Amino acid sequence: MYAKINGPDGRLLPIIVRVADNTAIPSDPSNNDWQAYEAWIAEGNAPAEPEAHGPAIPASISDRQFAQALALAGTITEAEALAWAARGELPQAMEDALDHIPDTNGQRFGARMMLAAATTYERRLPLTEQLGALLGYDAAALDALWIRAATL
Structure with missing residues (x-):
């Protein structure tokens, strides 16, 4: 042999x-x-x-990169992406997704605060997976979104 x-x-x-x-x-x-x-x-x-x-999946992306990538993917509008990145105003799709998060122990409020005020978004946080699923993203699609966002 x-x-x-x-x-x-x-x-x-x-x-x-x-x-x-x-x-x-x-x-x-x-x-x-x-x-x-x-x-x-x-x-x-x-x-x-x-x-x-394939390309490495970044651990985190900036708030601007996240908003811009979601707008380019058609998940939110460009105007919503600008308002979110500039003033922390959440897009309607994010508000709708947040409505599906349990309102116990401040989970929904914590998620809203994180989305509105974070300057970076971590790929491996459980909330990322949860919100991604509510927006129609599976794990592979979230990885692709993070990879694309890191190039912006």
Whole structure:
């Protein structure tokens, strides 16, 4: 059995490989390991493609970025985004979403205060997930919104 290991750039690494019987196949000048690799390819095997990694999801975005991204996504209007970023006036979609948050122990008031006065929004807060769902965003859509907002 032959095993191969790709480096971070996807190219085959010249390493020592251990086979089933625990013997080592060294990377040697006569290229025996490379010949074994080419035989493995000839048998119809193929190296694994390097994993594709998307852009990193920012931990937080600014209030302006959040409002602008929501306006560009069509969740709120541009006028609402400007009023929210400039004066903390919540868009109607946010007010409607807040109506669905329980009004116990000040949860709704706390959420309203956070939305109206925060200067940054944290992606991993439970309230982000809750409000996102109320606005029609699943976790992947929220990640995409955060990524887009970070570029604005």
